[in-house]
Amino acid sequence: MALLEVEDISVTFARRGQRAVHAVDGVSFSVDAGEVVGLVGESGCGKSVTSLAIMGLLPKQPGLRVGGKAVFDGTDLLQLDDRSRRDIRGRDIAMIFQDPLSSLNPVIPIGLQVTEVLTRHRGMKGDVAAKEAAALLDRVGIPDPKRRLKEYPHQLSGGMRQRALIAMAVACQPRLLIADEPTTALDVTIQAQILELLKDLVRDSGTALVMITHDLGVVAGMCETINVLYGGRVVETARRRPLFREPRHPYTVGLLGSVPRLDAGRGERLNPIPGSVRDLLPWQEGCAFAPRCTRRVDACVGEPPELVLAHDGRSYRCVNPAPLPGLARAADAPVPAKSEPAATADGTGQAAEAGTDVPAAGKPASGPVPAPREEEKP
Amino acid sequence: MFRFIVRRLLQLIPTLFGLSILLFIWLRRLPGGPETAILGERGTPEMRAAIRHNLGLDEPVLVQYGRFVRRMIRLDLGTSISTKREVTTEFLQRFPGTVELTITAMVIAIGIGIPLGYLAARRRGRLLDHMSVGGSLIGICIPVFFLAYILKAIFSENLGWFPSSGRQDPTLGATRITNFFVLDGLMTREWDAAADALWHLILPGIALASIPLAIIVRITRASVLEVLNEDFVRTAEAKGLTENVVRRRHVLRNSLLPVVTSIGLLTGGLLSGAVLTETVFAFSGIGAFVAEAISQRDYPVLMGFIMIIAVVYVLVNLIVDLSYSLIDPRVRVR
């Protein structure tokens, strides 16, 4: 059984006198123990709201409605009362946020911010807690941890701050870690370090990781399973390799086509997705992506597309999916195979099967994927 | 820290010096000198000249100023023209009353204002929130002296719960040591005298507290609302900390930063704002004395008062800066 089973979560913000906003509109995905899962999409697609809803961290306000289920280890998190939810947060499920500076309390030393988790969930106090906190900082790669414990967030560099936040998150060895764009606010060189750190931590401790990002480079380097979100719904779910090699949903195709690549042919242009995430069709009236889709057909509008289950557990939500490479290719569609950026990922033996029918794949020198930073704004 | 305090206190000297020159020139431009105040419209030119000569007002301004400065270095502020007593003595007798009143008002304003502002923010959009926002609007718009009169009319003259004037019942014959009546009562173990002095402080304290209370409620509320939306509060929640810890350690402490600043500003203003309240309650503090001094053209008193206000302003500033650096590590005292 999966560690976290998210079923049909929806989040609605209703405002008096205005139309209700469906920020999340029926998201489902699952996370197995120890697995790294990606939630990918443009900003505004509902990926952060989904994670906050699971954690019960959405700001309380009138008109907010959360529906669906988020079953963690047999209990539905959305049905829990406030106290039991607080017991689980930080102990079983921890979270890392985007901006490490604003996510740390500026007027409290780092030490207290680490030990308060230990006190809360592991009953540690005084010297014991301080010693454990120093060990945690050491583990996330902060040099001279004893001194750092007494310092304040503004005295640390951006990367150090994010490491400190990670230390707080892994303090109780949670079974699930949700990372919401953990590297977006950092310099590129620091991004790589932080991703490596996260990768090491989850591998060593067997923690499952939900990686929320708009950065396909991050996804390619880390995630085993990827959920692509659009307009508050999952539009495609697949293992990493099949997703990058043969994306089926036109939105996934478009995302991949928007990434600049070093090994692209000279004169070849990017294929950005036209329009913006605001050009949204409500899911009740058809496919939300239809207004921007290059493969739109009449069937796209009218009723929401069903989820299509394909072979080896992948699924997509599209009536006119991109064809599999090697089969008939639509001339006007972006060629998905060209966008296979993960050719030399961590070498789990999949490289052999990757090289068969993909012309651009398997180049040994292409190295880590360049981090595309602004691809959400075509 | 110690060097910071010493340096700030040394900075006070040029400030006071500059201020004294300004005031000296300014106050001497007041039309009608003290001779008019003493003699009224009658009085022959000879009598006027005699008074001016006695007060040293016929000498060149520079000489007068030099004398003033020499005295001031010895903490001698001169003699009050209207009461014929040493200004320093007058102040030592009256200033403690104003300080007691100011402290009472600030205790009321802070003690009610911060919790109320905090609760209003937590219950945003509910009845308590609307009531405290509305109440603070009215608190800002109501003239202080009118509020003082209303309080006096209702609670002392009609209901008789509180005394209507003065600082202490003179029939108690309380011993005076510092002229802080409450403190004196505690020091001499005259408990009834201390309680009576405290009792006299409550109504004027409430009246004086109205504006700072309203402002503190508004600032606290706005600040808490802002902090509640901060990312680090979400982090604290994500760590599963109990609601109590999140509120105390993460929300309240960060919300207090702007409140501390405003408290400093308000305290400086209160010392001079006490003029109105003290007049209504015949409270013999410095405010009523100074109001009198203005109409009497009592230069030494006015000079001394404004100098003292300046010193207090600098001291309050210093205290705020120090407490600020205690709350917020990003502000370091240097």
Place this chain on the structure above:
Amino acid sequence: MTIISRKKKEKIDRLAELAARDDERGVSLWQEAFRRLRRNPAAIVGAVVLGLFVIVSVVGPFLVPYAPEAQLWKGEIRVGFIPGVRAENWFGLDHIGRDQFSRMVVGARQTLLVGVVATMIGLAVGSLIGGIAGAAAGLGGRWGRAVDNVLMRFIDMLLAMPSLLLAISIAAILGASLTTVMIAVGTVSVPVFARLLRGAMIAQSNSDYVLAATSLGVRKPKIALAHVVPNSLAPVIVQATLTLATAIIEAAALSFLGLGNNDASIPEWGMMLADAQRYIDIAPRLAILPALGIIITALGFTLLGEAMREALDPKLRK
């Protein structure tokens, strides 16, 4: 510099900056702000109160039943007794036998006059100083910064003085009169306006459209007058509305201290309130009526001002 004075200034400057940043949207800002104002019940209440107040003070004095200074019922006043509400005197008599209703209505005009003139003085002088400093600092190079520095040190000094004390000293110099009150109250608000306009103008001067205009060769005085100033006015207008409220209250306080209007024939709410204190036991309405007038008017200005600030605040706009 101390934290208090820095924060005080920062607050004013930030307000200026916030409103100024928004002005980049041009005309639509005012339209949108107006639309938001109309949806805000507080703004509507404030506007209605002020509308009534203005109508009463403009038209009222021509319609009052009796002359406000005429002691028509002097003979009915006895020690410890002042006739109250009755058919011919809707609000009763005052302590020397004048019609309280007529005095209230005519007093409204004087009160409005004091508030408006005092605010105008503060607005004019403050805007002049702030405008020169802002233009000098934003566009004027090294000399500009020197001018700005001198002006701002002066403004800081005024800002550090407790406002009532400042007003008392001014009133003491000029002698007691209605003009004195206007000048004293206006002077107190000068530093606020000056800092506000200067801050907004500096924020505007740093914006891209000024850079664009400069690069197109538009001359600096023209940029300042045609672009920077009009786009910096929003926070100043908001502050003026709020200042009207405090001006009326402060004028009342000065009257109470005996520094205000000494001409008994011109009724004014602050003076009426001060006079009525002695009779609060036998005729509380004499104090309560002008006090209510002051409170409600100040509330009206404050509500409208706060609503305007909210309507112009980009943070609250989505």
